[in-house]
Amino acid sequence: MASVTIYDVAARAAVSIKTVSRVMNNEPNVRPQMRERVLEAAGALGYAPNLSARSLAGSRSFVIAVFVDASLTLDHWRSERGSDYLQRIQLGATVETRAAGYHLLVELVDHDGPRVRQEVGALLAALKPDGVILTPPSCDNEVVLELLDKAGTPYVRLGPEKPEGRGPRVHMDDVAAAREMTDHLIGLGHKRIGFITGDQRYGASQARLEGYVAAMEAGGLTIDKAWIRPGDFTFESAHTAAAALLGLDERPTAIFASSDEMALGALAAAAEAELSCPGDLSVAGFDDSPVSRLSRPQLTTIRQPLVEMSTLATKMLINGVARNAEAGARPRDELIPFTLIHRVSTASPKG
Amino acid sequence: MASVTIYDVAARAAVSIKTVSRVMNNEPNVRPQMRERVLEAAGALGYAPNLSARSLAGSRSFVIAVFVDASLTLDHWRSERGSDYLQRIQLGATVETRAAGYHLLVELVDHDGPRVRQEVGALLAALKPDGVILTPPSCDNEVVLELLDKAGTPYVRLGPEKPEGRGPRVHMDDVAAAREMTDHLIGLGHKRIGFITGDQRYGASQARLEGYVAAMEAGGLTIDKAWIRPGDFTFESAHTAAAALLGLDERPTAIFASSDEMALGALAAAAEAELSCPGDLSVAGFDDSPVSRLSRPQLTTIRQPLVEMSTLATKMLINGVARNAEAGARPRDELIPFTLIHRVSTASPKG
DNA sequence: CTGAAAGCGCTTACAG
């Protein structure tokens, strides 16, 4: 079926295509009566402007792209992990792009090796997106940032590690969050608190560890280095780590895992050691992912405002706020607040 | 920065733009030497063909869209459920589109009310996607199918309920899967098997119930209607349903939940009733979602081949297989096999 | 095997 074009609408409304264009773009300088006629014709014909033509002729593509790391995504899938990080990021972006008449493109980017430059270069040249949302590690990749700057494509960095003047960012304070959770445990009376780290490929892992260390020090508690065990965000890694912690001569009375999924692994290890939670052992998670509510006891955790972050990032891109890299103007830096969700898995230690 | 166009490449290689076009599209009839020169020039210039221009001038847009229901998605988010259905569908589609040089667009569609026609019509007119992947309930929506047919846009229906001649589909047999799981429980020696249904807005919920009923009947077991309890795919709904089942005078020795998340709810109810799993009670799930491995005991469940399904659907769209609605030719119907994953949560009843 | 011309459906930059 031949599609209906701006010419068909113009003919039916007996106006020029320019007038149709004005109406479709909500431009000023159209008499109400003309606008009415055009709208009527467009409605009757079921007209919708062709995106490709708009993009080619004009300066906007009505497309926002999200860059996601290819190998991390595939890894995540292969290791069958339950994180819904991407899903939440996407939800905010999809809803927001849709509301503004934009479209969301999900692009897998291979950040390892020398292909990045070629791949991202081609992506930007072919797509000409009006904005790009950068998830880790894209948000910290020098080549990606350079290419984006060179192409003049606005972008927002989601949860970046490197702050220094590299474009607008939207993030949360992982250090402060981990610190608050550790303070929560200390406040409950815990002195021996174990910590399970996340996958070191993510900057957040290091930040959360820092927060834990800072809070322990501020609380006057000396960290036994045996209390810090490596994990990689998987249930199994935390299961192993927690089992080791619980096998210590003086075992911790609380375990702070860097993700909810890992907290569940710690819970399983506790059950196997016949320790009740939170009676014998407190367990804290991080993320407030759906799985944090799928255990008994339900997990005390940190709520990451991922949907809010991607919603804001998308808005900035569409409003043009992200573009304001004015001479000397500092790029926007939005810190979104986290929340400690106190559920059932943490309590005061016995005695 | 002004982008590099086909003219720049043609000039540098000292050929016509048509030759550049041929090389970029891997068309025949180009001498190796010419091709070499063009490739060299394109590489040096960092040229990538503009998608909008290709789409406008040619017959392909290099875009595949996935239609996802808006309210179901928002509901899912609000109810904080842990299903990764969409994530898995998207993974297959993203990887496949990328491999073929295509791009994946995620479109939220509002299927309730009268807006569908306008919204989907505008989407197709504006985007002109080369193919559309239809997730439920898009795959069964008459207006969506009609619009797609009228526009001549190839599509694949993922997990549709209505089979009759409405375009190609890729799906799994939920009835057979539920039947196999029920047979598994019967084979273990269970006679009183409780069933928790899924959200009735999804066709799969009804199919799974049917499979359960069919297997019970085939096994010569009479179903007490108190054994079938309503759920909506959430942990809480199953927790309530399972508690009711366990409160029966003659309680079931096994519970088959229509999703993994619900199986975890059943597990929690069992723990509260001080019943061990699988010793006192067997619990089976459905989906093989990541959460099925996050419990102790790990869940026996049905693996849904979602990534395989979306991968195949995308391939069909890109290969043009989905387009073959030749006169009289029956649309492709691909049934992807499921797998019963026997883990720890199911065993023979005591005694 | 190669290329010159026309046109895809819009927006831009101008003119009136």
Next chain:
DNA sequence: CTGAAAGCGCTTACAG
């Protein structure tokens, strides 16, 4: 407030 012309960067259909 409205419109005629040019052009965005490609592919199509055709000629040689």
